[in-house]
Amino acid sequence: MVAVDPPPREEAVAPALKRSSSIERIPEDARRILHRLAGELWGGDVDPSALTVSQLKGAMTNEVFRITWPGGEGDPRKVLVRIYGQGVDVFFDRADEVRTFECMSRHGQGPRLLGRFANGRVEEFINARTLSAADLRDLEISALIAKKLREFHDLDMPGPKNVSLWQRLRRWLEEARGRCSEEECKELQLDKLVDEIAMLESALSVIDQTVGFCHNDLQYGNIMIHEETRQVTLIDYEYGSFNPIAFDIANHFCEMAADYHTATPHVLDFTKYPGIDEQRKFVQNYLSYSGEKPSDAEVERLLDLISKYTLASHLFWGLWGIISAHVNKNIDFEYKEYARQRFDQYWQTKPTILGPN
DSSP states (O other): OOOSSOOOOTTOOOSSEEEEOOGGGSOHHHHHHHHHHHHHHHSOOOOGGGOEEEEETTOSSSEEEEEEEOOGGGOOEEEEEEEOOTTGGGTSOHHHHHHHHHHHHHTTSSOOEEEEETTEEEEEOOOSEEOOTGGGGOHHHHHHHHHHHHHHHTOOOSSOOOOOHHHHHHHHHHHHHHHSOHHHHHHTTGGGHHHHHHHHHHHHHTSOOOEEEEOSOOOGGGEEEOTTTOOEEEOOOTTOEEEEHHHHHHHHHHGGGOOTTSSSTTOOOGGGSOOHHHHHHHHHHHHTTTSOOOOHHHHHHHHHHHHHHHHHHHHHHHHHHHHHHHHOOSSOOOHHHHHHHHHHHHHHHHHHHHOOO
């Protein structure tokens, strides 16, 4: 998806752009798509020397490039080229992700898919601003995100409606243990996580809760806003699947500890996790999407669930970080240190959230 300039973790687009006049950075099959698009979209031809290739920094799964060439009367033509990260297909089925992308586009929820090539795709460039870390704390923007997320969760997406979280955690754990050395497994306590995942599933699955189509990666770089209309768009659905909506909100709250556009983008500050008043306001906005005011009991019930699902979020992204450290060598990010922080936060907060064993 695409931004006007500012930032993204997964499809995070950053304020800092690596500029290169060389189209050679783009695979040849993608260049053929760009050539075709020039004629189809704007009735012109692509002059390779006129193209500007800008790498959007902050992405942690794929490499993302903004391609610009001159248009009429100073109006630049732009598209996005996304080159899939090395080895990241271990996290999701790419064919499922493309179907989700196309379905979202039909629902008017994101950019159009303009073309696919062997290791990536070309997307419509949307003229909106990608959020920054600070934007998540803006009360107006937070309310807009809450309402958009409720709309997203209510989408009638095709395919099975089963919760994917627990199966995915088990699959990622198996993948992580298979790639880590015995020393790494011991250091990160991976062998303990089999029982932890089972315990969480047992504790949380018996609770009556709403399941919807979840984004599962709602960090600030995957949220865009049109400055004039204030319309919010959620982008990059690679991790999307049906899950308890409390997990999606919990993950969003955890992302407030991150700023992926610092000198140390992997470092998290969990003192920035939203306080109870901020959480409550978000949940109230989420539940009042249809115009009805939620009861205090509804709000408190969802807040309690969200707190519990933060534990699942820490395991989810901790395992992601460990696997990424072994498979994704193209992105400059300290995946293992990031994973270590998520696991540490799991062990530190578990007794408070679930009580002593």
